[in-house]
Amino acid sequence: MNNKNKDMTWLKLDNAALIYPATINRKIATMFRFTVTLIDEVDMELLQKALDNIMKRFPTFNYALKEGFFWFYLDLIKDSPKIGQDYQNPLVRINWKDNKNYMFRVRVHHNRIAVEYFHALTDGTGGLTFILTLVGEYIKLKYNINYKYNNLVLNPNDEVLDEEIEDSFLRYAKKSGKMDKEKRAYHIKGIEENANIINIITGKVSISKLKKICTKYNASITEFLTSLILESLEEISKKEINCNKPIKVSVPVNLRKIFNSSTMRNFSSYVNVGIKVDKNGHSFEEIIFEVKRQIKEMTTKKKMTEKISANVNLAKNLLIRIIPLFIKKRIMSLVENRVGDGYVTTTLSNIGLVKLPKEMEQYITDINFILGKSKGKSGSISAVGYQDTLYITFSRKIKEAELERLFFTKLVKMGLEVEIESNR
Amino acid sequence: MYCKNCGVKLDLSLTKCPLCGEKVKNNNSYNSLYSLDIDYLAKDISIMYFAKLIILILFLSTIVTIVCNLAIDKRISWSFYVIFSFLFIASHYFYLSTSKRKVCFIVNTFSLELLLFIIAYLNKGLNWYLYLVGPFILMGSIFILFINFISKFKNILRNISYFLLFVAIILILINGLISLYMVNKFILNWSYYSLISLVVVASILFGLSFNKKCMTEVEKRLFI
Ligand SMILES: [Zn+2]
Numbered sequence: 001m002n003n004k005n006k007d008m009t010w011l012k013l014d015n016a017a018l019i020y021p022a023t024i025n026r027k028i029a030t031m032f033r034f035t036v037t038l039i040d041e042v043d044m045e046l047l048q049k050a051l052d053n054i055m056k057r058f059p060t061f062n063y064a065l066k067e068g069f070f071w072f073y074l075d076l077i078k079d080s081p082k083i084g085q086d087y088q089n090p091l092v093r094i095n096w097k098d099n100k101n102y103m104f105r106v107r108v109h110h111n112r113i114a115v116e117y118f119h120a121l122t123d124g125t126g127g128l129t130f131i132l133t134l135v136g137e138y139i140k141l142k143y144n145i146n147y148k149y150n151n152l153v154l155n156p157n158d159e160v161l162d163e164e165i166e167d168s169f170l171r172y173a174k175k176s177g178k179m180d181k182e183k184r185a186y187h188i189k190g191i192e193e194n195a196n197i198i199n200i201i202t203g204k205v206s207i208s209k210l211k212k213i214c215t216k217y218n219a220s221i222t223e224f225l226t227s228l229i230l231e232s233l234e235e236i237s238k239k240e241i242n243c244n245k246p247i248k249v250s251v252p253v254n255l256r257k258i259f260n261s262s263t264m265r266n267f268s269s270y271v272n273v274g275i276k277v278d279k280n281g282h283s284f285e286e287i288i289f290e291v292k293r294q295i296k297e298m299t300t301k302k303k304m305t306e307k308i309s310a311n312v313n314l315a316k317n318l319l320i321r322i323i324p325l326f327i328k329k330r331i332m333s334l335v336e337n338r339v340g341d342g343y344v345t346t347t348l349s350n351i352g353l354v355k356l357p358k359e360m361e362q363y364i365t366d367i368n369f370i371l372g373k374s375k376g377k378s379g380s381i382s383a384v385g386y387q388d389t390l391y392i393t394f395s396r397k398i399k400e401a402e403l404e405r406l407f408f409t410k411l412v413k414m415g416l417e418v419e420i421e422s423n424r
Numbered sequence: 425m426y427c428k429n430c431g432v433k434l435d436l437s438l439t440k441c442p443l444c445g446e447k448v449k450n451n452n453s454y455n456s457l458y459s460l461d462i463d464y465l466a467k468d469i470s471i472m473y474f475a476k477l478i479i480l481i482l483f484l485s486t487i488v489t490i491v492c493n494l495a496i497d498k499r500i501s502w503s504f505y506v507i508f509s510f511l512f513i514a515s516h517y518f519y520l521s522t523s524k525r526k527v528c529f530i531v532n533t534f535s536l537e538l539l540l541f542i543i544a545y546l547n548k549g550l551n552w553y554l555y556l557v558g559p560f561i562l563m564g565s566i567f568i569l570f571i572n573f574i575s576k577f578k579n580i581l582r583n584i585s586y587f588l589l590f591v592a593i594i595l596i597l598i599n600g601l602i603s604l605y606m607v608n609k610f611i612l613n614w615s616y617y618s619l620i621s622l623v624v625v626a627s628i629l630f631g632l633s634f635n636k637k638c639m640t641e642v643e644k645r646l647f648i
Contacts, residue, residue, distance in 0.1 A: 085459065085461070086458075086459050087458075087459050087461050087462060087463035088458045088459050088460055088461060088462055088463075089462055089463050090463070092463045092464070109457075109458070109459045112457070196462065196463065196464055199442075201442050201443070203432070401442060401443055401444075404442070404443055405430060405443040405444055408430065408432055408443060409430050409431065409432070409443070412430065412431040412432055413431075417433060418431075418432045418433065419432070419433040419434075419435065420427075420432045420433065420434050420435060420438070420441070420442060420443065421435040421437075421438075421457055422435070422438060422442035423457070423458040424442065
């Protein structure tokens, strides 16, 4: 490690993070949250100690978002984060000042530890690694046990690797890139809730039973869930007269699995999977076939390289670079509304199965993953697996829960037992 | 506890099914998952609140002005300007309170017209208002509403032809109004030429807009 020699008092944002600060408005910032539920009431003081212990292992988490003249940048914070209480309505936009300028916050409610992140800081994989390392350290302090660290639970005393703080986009981008052309997608309409309110519904399903159904269709869990969401969305859109926009689900892709990287900053992209609406509708088999084809086609290394190259080259474009930030962020916000949220109906982010050291597992009962509000979409969907339970969480900013109802009743009709939790 | 409509198992803390709204009997009111406290964005200053505050301050200062005016002149004279300026600003409150942008726009156009009318009337400049300012503002607003209306149609060429026709009509009106103001007669002179050329171009575009091949060429090159 030689990053001690580098000037680390400030950093540039990674390529994927560029868009998020520009799209913040008074009410909404792109956020996501992980929660870990333990067997006992959480000891706040001990958790604070654990947090202090692990901060040096995650140097990029110690930065504040600041505005330069041309770009946002990350400024080193000479302080340490404080733990707070959790609320009924999670993922309210972080108020930087109240949060000592940190772009994440740790919150506790009885047995549950929650960490909420602003997306410019890191992506799902980075966020999951951080909370699990924190919980690992806490369990170590509280129950006095030892376990073998893995890729999700890091040893807080290990040296930080250079590649953990790198912007991997820059490493893998090529000279020329290509963006896919897309059409505007269907959006669910509904009555919007008050700005502070987010409606969360989590459905818990057995992974082994779900896998049996997936093998029937020869699909992965992500492919199966995406198809089921598309089928539910098609039913909703059919009730609207003259709806001819395609239905599309944005599925985040962890680029660490395609390229070699262990960065703790953003390194993910997405593919938009969708179906066209026609009068006859689609059978579930047709949708699954289409979803599998599209995911296979779009997640190749070649396609992903084209996509990240296009983004990196756009940020390198001299014309874009010389626009002052106060103009640039307005342009970016407009583009994001049209292109980002405009092209998709909703998002399904499946972080996958969390594998923990055996000694740790006995203290942890549940893990959950929730996506925050976004400007253009009515809601988002996230999934995470732990032991034999898959936690499928819908978060939405509208009152109506029609998509959730259709989706979960479909699972019930397939013979699965679904257990529902909610914040309201 | 299961929801009888949806068939899902409900967490003990739930008193109704969050999917369909069906009430269920759960004696456990303790929610171990979510706190009862609500989080607020501390610096969340509502625009509505601000608008109300500003209107209140302006209202009070208007009252003060009227009182001063009455005390000095024993009648309302110069404070008329203040009153109508206040009403004009207050009418913008509509923009914030409803999501019906078009209604707001129309309300604001009329409040602007009213304000200018009052100023013109008090200055005995009605001629100037009736022939120039009033109609021009009205035409501008109708023009914006018209653009808003035709932008809903997909066919670019046809939209441009409608647009050109509308411009032609406006040019005729401008020509006529100026002559009304100058010589008190509705005379058209230069607008004939613009009318003819605009109508010719508009009808060519209108005709072409039915040609599919031509349309795709145009869309390919002109999409935004
Ligand atoms: Zn129900």
